[in-house]
Amino acid sequence: MSTVGADYVVGSRNRWSRVMLSFERLTAGQWYEFSAYVVCDGAESASDARDFAMLGVVFLSQDGSEIDFARVPGLARTSMDAHGDWLAGPAWEGGAGARAVSVRRCFYLPAPAAGVAVVIRSWRNAHPFRIIGPEIRPAGATASSAEDALADRAAPPRGRLAQDGRIDLGPHPVWFRHGLVPGRPLVFRGQVIAQGRTEGALAQICFRDAGGSPIPPPYPDTLSTLSVPAFLDIPVHRQAYRFTLKVSPPPQAATLEIGFGTWEADPGLALAAAPDALLDDDLRLANLTDDSDPGAEAVLARLLGRLGPLLDGGAGAGSIRPYLDAALLAERPSPLRSFARLRDGAEACVWAEGAIRLASRPAWPLPDVPDWAADPFRSQAWRLAFQSLDWTWGAAESSERAVRERAVAVAVSWSRANPWGQPADSLSQHPACTARRLEALLSLLQAAARDAAGADGRAIDILGGEVVRHAVALAEILAQHTVAGSLLELQVAAALLAAGLALPAFPMARHWTALAVLALQRGFEAMIDPDGAVAEASYHRSLEILTLALVLIPILKARPDLTPLAVILDARVPKAWAGMVALFEPDGALPPFGDTPGHADRYRWLERVAAAHGRPGMAAPDSGRAGDGWPHAAGASRPGTLIVRRSGDGAGWSAFTADFSEQVDPQDHRDCTSFTFATGGLRWITESAGQHLATARAHNVAFPDGREPGAGAGFARAAFRLGDAVVHCIETQVHGPDYRHVRAFVLLDDLSGLAVFDRFRAGHRPLTAEGFLHLDAGVTVALDPSRRVFGLRDERRLQIVPHAISGRLDDLALSRASFGPRENHGAPAGPVLRYGLSGTGILAGGLLIASSAGGVSRLAAAIEEEAFRSALTD
Numbered sequence: 001m002s003t004v005g006a007d008y009v010v011g012s013r014n015r016w017s018r019v020m021l022s023f024e025r026l027t028a029g030q031w032y033e034f035s036a037y038v039v040c041d042g043a044e045s046a047s048d049a050r051d052f053a054m055l056g057v058v059f060l061s062q063d064g065s066e067i068d069f070a071r072v073p074g075l076a077r078t079s080m081d082a083h084g085d086w087l088a089g090p091a092w093e094g095g096a097g098a099r100a101v102s103v104r105r106c107f108y109l110p111a112p113a114a115g116v117a118v119v120i121r122s123w124r125n126a127h128p129f130r131i132i133g134p135e136i137r138p139a140g141a142t143a144s145s146a147e148d149a150l151a152d153r154a155a156p157p158r159g160r161l162a163q164d165g166r167i168d169l170g171p172h173p174v175w176f177r178h179g180l181v182p183g184r185p186l187v188f189r190g191q192v193i194a195q196g197r198t199e200g201a202l203a204q205i206c207f208r209d210a211g212g213s214p215i216p217p218p219y220p221d222t223l224s225t226l227s228v229p230a231f232l233d234i235p236v237h238r239q240a241y242r243f244t245l246k247v248s249p250p251p252q253a254a255t256l257e258i259g260f261g262t263w264e265a266d267p268g269l270a271l272a273a274a275p276d277a278l279l280d281d282d283l284r285l286a287n288l289t290d291d292s293d294p295g296a297e298a299v300l301a302r303l304l305g306r307l308g309p310l311l312d313g314g315a316g317a318g319s320i321r322p323y324l325d326a327a328l329l330a331e332r333p334s335p336l337r338s339f340a341r342l343r344d345g346a347e348a349c350v351w352a353e354g355a356i357r358l359a360s361r362p363a364w365p366l367p368d369v370p371d372w373a374a375d376p377f378r379s380q381a382w383r384l385a386f387q388s389l390d391w392t393w394g395a396a397e398s399s400e401r402a403v404r405e406r407a408v409a410v411a412v413s414w415s416r417a418n419p420w421g422q423p424a425d426s427l428s429q430h431p432a433c434t435a436r437r438l439e440a441l442l443s444l445l446q447a448a449a450r451d452a453a454g455a456d457g458r459a460i461d462i463l464g465g466e467v468v469r470h471a472v473a474l475a476e477i478l479a480q481h482t483v484a485g486s487l488l489e490l491q492v493a494a495a496l497l498a499a500g501l502a503l504p505a506f507p508m509a510r511h512w513t514a515l516a517v518l519a520l521q522r523g524f525e526a527m528i529d530p531d532g533a534v535a536e537a538s539y540h541r542s543l544e545i546l547t548l549a550l551v552l553i554p555i556l557k558a559r560p561d562l563t564p565l566a567v568i569l570d571a572r573v574p575k576a577w578a579g580m581v582a583l584f585e586p587d588g589a590l591p592p593f594g595d596t597p598g599h600a601d602r603y604r605w606l607e608r609v610a611a612a613h614g615r616p617g618m619a620a621p622d623s624g625r626a627g628d629g630w631p632h633a634a635g636a637s638r639p640g641t642l643i644v645r646r647s648g649d650g651a652g653w654s655a656f657t658a659d660f661s662e663q664v665d666p667q668d669h670r671d672c673t674s675f676t677f678a679t680g681g682l683r684w685i686t687e688s689a690g691q692h693l694a695t696a697r698a699h700n701v702a703f704p705d706g707r708e709p710g711a712g713a714g715f716a717r718a719a720f721r722l723g724d725a726v727v728h729c730i731e732t733q734v735h736g737p738d739y740r741h742v743r744a745f746v747l748l749d750d751l752s753g754l755a756v757f758d759r760f761r762a763g764h765r766p767l768t769a770e771g772f773l774h775l776d777a778g779v780t781v782a783l784d785p786s787r788r789v790f791g792l793r794d795e796r797r798l799q800i801v802p803h804a805i806s807g808r809l810d811d812l813a814l815s816r817a818s819f820g821p822r823e824n825h826g827a828p829a830g831p832v833l834r835y836g837l838s839g840t841g842i843l844a845g846g847l848l849i850a851s852s853a854g855g856v857s858r859l860a861a862a863i864e865e866e867a868f869r870s871a872l873t874d
Contacts, residue, residue, distance in 0.1 A: 008131040010053065010122050015080060017122035023136045024060075028111035029162075031074070031139035033710075033736055034118055039100045040090055041127035047098065049124040052089035055105065056081025056119035061112050065240035068191045070165025070273030071485060073664045074107030074711035081119055083107075085666040089124070093695070093708070104736060105666070106139045106710040110164040112195050112239050139737045160535055160664045161713060165485070165526075166193060167271040173204050173259025176518060178277055179500075179510025180256055181307065185248040188258065190275030192234060192241045195268040201234040203245055203260050207253040212561075220248040234260075236269065245275075254510060274522060277479050277515070282306050285420065285472045294419035296465030297458070303468065307507050320445075320464025323506040329446040332502035333555040335494040336439050337393060339548045342608045351391040358385035370410060372417040372424035380427065387428035388436035389414060389444070396440075396447040404447040408459050411444045415466050420473075431477055431488055435495035438470040442502050468506070471499040475512050478519045485526050487541050490548055493519035497555075521565050524549060524572070532575025533639060537661060537668045539590045542638075543580055543605070549573045550613040574615065579638050581606070583657070586645060591657035591676045592686035592776075593669075593699075640714060642728055646751040652681025654751035660714025660730045660743075670709045671699035672734045673743040679752055679851050683776045684791060684798050686830065702743070702758040702771030704843075709734035714743075717871070722862045724749045729871050738762055744846075744872050746862050753850025755859045757805070759872050761842045767807070768838045773800070773847065777830040787812055789833060799856050800833065801848040805869065807839025844872055 011017030026032065034057075040047045057075055059067045059082075068082055075083040090101040109116070120131055167174055169192075178186055192201050205222050207215040217230040224230055234243050247256060262269050281287055283306065288299045301318035340349070350356065355363040359381040364374075375383055385391070395407035417424045427433060445463040452460060474496045483489045493516040500513030527535045527545055534542045549569050556566035583590055584606060640661030646654035658675040677685040687699060696708050703709055712734035719728045728745045735741050739762050746755035760769050775781060780792045789812075791798035802809050813834045837843045848859045862868060 006132070006134060008120075008134070009128050010120055010125070010131060011128050012122055012125050014123060015054070015121050017128075019120045019131055021118045021120075021134050022115065023118065024115040026109055026113070026115055026136070027138075028109050028113050031106055031108050031711075032116075032136050033104055033106045033139045034134070034136050035102065035104045036120075036134035037100055037130075037132040038087060038090065038103055039130040039132060040125070041129060042099065043127055044089070044099075044129070045126050046124040047089035048091035048096070049089045050092055051086040052092070052124050053087040053129070054078065054080060054084060054119075054121040054123050055087050055103070056084035056121065057107065058082065058117040058119065059110070059113040060115040060117065061239035062114045063239050065238045067110075067113055067193060067240040068242070068272045069110055070481070072107055072110065072164060073161045074105065074666065076666050077484075080121060084119075086123075087120070102707070104707065104710060106712065106736060108162060108164075108711075110162075110166075112193065137737065139733075160662050161711070165273050167260075167274065169201060169260055169262050169267065169269045169271060171262055171265055173261035174271070175257055175259040176274070176277070177514055178256045178258070178518075179512070179514035180249050180253055181279060181283070181508050181511050182254075183249070183308070184280055184283065185246050186256060187278045187280070188243075188245040188247065188275040189278065190243060191272040192236050192243065193270045193272050194236050194239050194241065198236050198267045198269055199263045200236045201260060201262050201267075201269055202228070203232045203234060203247075203258050204228060205230040205232065205247060206257040206259075207249055208255045208257070209252050210254040212255075215250055215253055219250055221246070240272070255514065273484075274481060274518075276481065279479075279511070283472075285469065285476060288469075288472070289420050294422070295462070296415050296420075296469050297461040298465070299420070300461070300465035300468050303472075304507075319461055320468065320503075320506075321460060323503055324445075324449055324460075324464075325505065326446075326449060328504065329442070329449065329502055332442060332446075333498050334439050334443070335498060335548065335551045335555060336436055336491060337390070338551045339494075339544075340390065340436075342547055342551070342612060343544065343605055345604065345608070349385060349390045349393075351395055356386070356391045358382050358391060366410075370413055370417075372414055372428075375425075383425055383427045384430065384433050387425055388433050389440040390436055392440055393443055396443040401451055404451055408444055408448045408451075408463070411441065411466075412459055412462050415462050420469060431474070431483060431492050434470055435474060435492045438467065438474065438495045439498055441467050441470060442498060467499060467503070468508075471496060471512055472508070474499075475508075475515050478515045484519075485523065487527075487536070487545055487548075489519055489523045490527075490545065493517075493523065494548065494552060501555075501559075517562060517565060520552065521568065524565075524569060528569075528572045528576050530572060532572060532577075532579060534576050534580070537663065537665075539580075539583060539593060542576075543590065546573060546577055546580055547605075547609055550609060553613075583638060583641070583643060585655040585657075585678065586648065586653040591643075591655070592683060593657075593659065593671065593674065593676060640716075642716070642745070644747060644751060646679075648681060651752075652679070654679040654681075656745075656747060656751060656754060658728070658730070658745060660716070660732065662713040663709070663711050663734055666711070669699060670696040670734070671701060672709060672712065672714050672732050673730055674699040674701050675745070675756065676700070677754060677849070679798075680796055682793055682796060684779060684793070685773060685849070686776045687774050697772055698774075700756075700773055702760075702769055702846075704735060704739050704741075704760045704762065704767060704769045706768075706770070707735065710736060720867065720871070722746070722865050722868060724858065725862045727862070727868060727871060735760075742872060744868070746859060746868070748850070748855060748858060752852065753848070753855035753859055755846060755848045755863055757803075757844060757846035757863065757872060759806070759842065759844040764841045766838070766840055767843055768810075768836065769843050769845075770834060770836045771846065773833040773835075775831045775833070779831060781814055781831040781833070783812065783814055789814075791831075796851065799848075799850055799853065801856055801860075802835050802845070803848055803860070803863065804837060804845035805863070806842050806844040806873065807837050809845060810836035810838050812836070842873070 008019040010019050072083045078084040090098040219230050222230040232245050288302050304318050355365045357363045361377045361382050392407045395403050398404050423429050448459045448463050474492050496512050497516035500509045503509050536542045553566050553569050556562040642658040644656045655678045660673045696703050714730040714732040717729040725746050725748050730743050732741045742759045744757045782790045789800035815832050816829045837845045848856050850856045
C-alpha cells in the first residue's frame, strides 16, 4: 500500500510529536517492507544521532483489535509502542551535512493481523522533520521468472523469522506455577488471539500449601463445573481480547498453579504471550518509595508494614533481621559470580591495595569516600562494573574483619548515594548491573550479619533493604516480560533465584523464586531448542548463554522442586555445546566477528568451563585435525554457518568462518554472509574488537545502492568442487524486495586463499554496490598502481586483487575503521578496504585473496570456470 508523494511533518516535542500512518488489507504470514524518506531541517543539530526519531508499528486485526504479539521478526520491543526501532538521523550514515535519509524496515506480519499503523515519533530532533512518500509493500516479489521463483523458494518465513512468541491453547491447559506472598492475590494480564468463532478460554486454578499438597476448592471468586473444579472464565469476543484476572488465595496457600486452556478441541486460540503476573499496586516498588525518606531501609519497613506481622508476635517488624539465616546465607548460590569468573577469569575484577581494576582498565585508586558518579576511563563497561559492586566480593569474604567492614561501608555509601530513581550514574539502573549488584549485596549482607556484634547494626538494615529493593525491581522486570527472550532475562532471573534461595523465610521469597524459575525455563527453552540450536546471533553471547546454563544446572539439581528445569538443560546443553566448540579456532578463540569480550583472558574461557563443569565433549577441538576444504558443520547450535579449519602442518594453522544466519532483531548486526579468515597461523581478515556498530559497513559484506541490509537470512546451495577449490554459494533475503543477491566463496583446499564474489540483480536500472573488507589491526596495507592490495604482517604477505565479472570496478579505497562511537577496550582499529561496483541490471564482482601469487592464479582460474559463473549469475 503506497502513499507516494505524501508529505508529513513531525514536530520537535520529544515523544509527543508524531505522525500515524495506517495501512490496511495486508496479508498475514508474509514479510513487508516499510519505506519513506526522512528530511531534516537545515538547522537540525541532532542529525547525527543514532536515535534521532522512533518508529513504532501497531498490529491490527480484521475487526480493528490491537494485537500484543510477544515479538515480531524484524522489529524490537519498545517502550512507547509495542514494536518498532530507532531511526538514525541523516548524518549518522550519510556523513556531516546530509539532510535526507532513506528509511527501510522489513518485518513479518503474523496472523491474524490484517493491517498496521506506523507511528513515527519525535525523539532527539531539535526541529520539525518531514516524512516523504511512506509506503508498505510485500518484501517477496511475485515470481515472474526463474530467478524470482528461486528467490521465493528461499524466502522467509523460516525458523525464528516466522515466530511471534504466541502460546497455542487447547483443551489440555498450559500451566504456570507461581509463588504467593502470604494473603496477597496475583493479577494476571494478557491477551487471547482468536482465529475464527470460539466459545472462549478459561484459566484453571489450583492452590497448594507449603508442603506441596493441593488445597481443595472452592476458592474465592472462582467458578466450577463437574469436570473443572475451579476456574476463571475468559470470554473472547474479538480477534484480540485483553483480559485481567485477579486470583485470590485461600488461607495457607503457598503456591498457585494456573492453567490456560479452551473448552473446544480445535479452537484456534492462543495467548499472545505469557501473561504478566503482578502483585497488588501497594507492593510495587514505585509505591514503596517516598521522596521524603527514599532510603533502602525505609522501603523495607514500608513493605513489611503493608504485609502485616507475618512472624509470631510481629517481632522485628520493619527489619530484615528476623528473616536471616546465617547458614543459608553462607550456602547461597551465586550464579552470576560463578559465570563471570568462568568467562573473565578470577583476576578480571579486583579490589586490592586500595585500588580497583575493572573491565581491562588500569587500577584506579578508590577514594575513602567513593565518588559514585566516577567515570575515569570514559568507558561504559568500566562504569557498569563499578556500579555493580562485583569488585567487593573478595573483601566481603575476607578473613580479616577490618577488610569486611570496609566493604560493608562502601556498600552503605553506594546505597546512600543512590536513592531509588535518583542514581548517581544512570547506568547503575541497567538490569544487568542491578542483577550483578544484587548478588554482591547478598555477600555484603552476609558479611554485615557476621560482624553484627559490636558493629553499627544499621548496616544490616540498609543492606537488607537494598537486597529487597533490588529483588522487587528485578521481579517486576520478569513479571512484565520486559527483557523476555534474551540473555539479559536469564541473568536477571539467575540473580533473583539467588535472592529467593538465600532468604526463603522472607514473605516475598516464594514469589521471587517462582518468577525466576519461570523466566529461566521460558528463556532457555526459547534460546536452546531440543536439537541444541541456539537462537542467538552473537557467538560470544551464545557461549555466555551456555556457560550460564552449566553454572545453573547443579544449583537446580540441589532442589527437588527445581530439578525439572535441570533435566531440560541437561538434555539440551551438551548438543548446543558440541556445536559451539566446533566454532573455536585452533588458537582457542572464537572467530573474530567483533563481539568479543573486553578482557585479556578470554582465550582460557573454554578451558575454565571444561575444568569446572567437565563432561564429554567440553574440551576445545583438536588443533591437529586436518581439513579437506569442505565445511565442517558447526553442529545444530549454529545453523547458517560455514567453518573450515586447517591444522598447523608446518605452514601454520588456517581458519575460515562465514555466517549467514538469521537477522531477526533490528539491533542484530547486519552481517549476513560476513566472514573471517586466517592462514599461516596469522589472522588477516577480522572485524573490530569489542562492541561495535550493527551497521553493515562494520562487517565484511557487500550491499547495493547504499541500502543497509535488514531482517532476513541466507540459504546455502549445495557446495561443488572446481579443481583444488570448493565453491559455496549463499542466497540472501536481507536486501529487500528490489534485489536478488548471491554471495559465493571459493576456498582453496589448503586454505591459503579464497575468493569472495557478490552478485546483485535489480531489473534493468542502474545499480551500484560497495563491499568492505576489515583487516586485523596488526596488518599493514599497501595499494599499488595496478589496484592490487598487499597486506604485510610478520614478514608474511597477503595479496588482494579486485575483479569484476559483470559491471565495472569503481573506486578502491583504504582507511582505518571508523563507524561511529564504540567501546573497543582500547584495541586499535584495523585497516578497511572499500571496493565499489557499478553497472545496469546486474553486478557481479569481488576479491581474490591469497597468501601467494600462485594462490591468486589458482583462484583466478577457478572463477573463470563456466560452472562458477553459472552458479553466480543464474
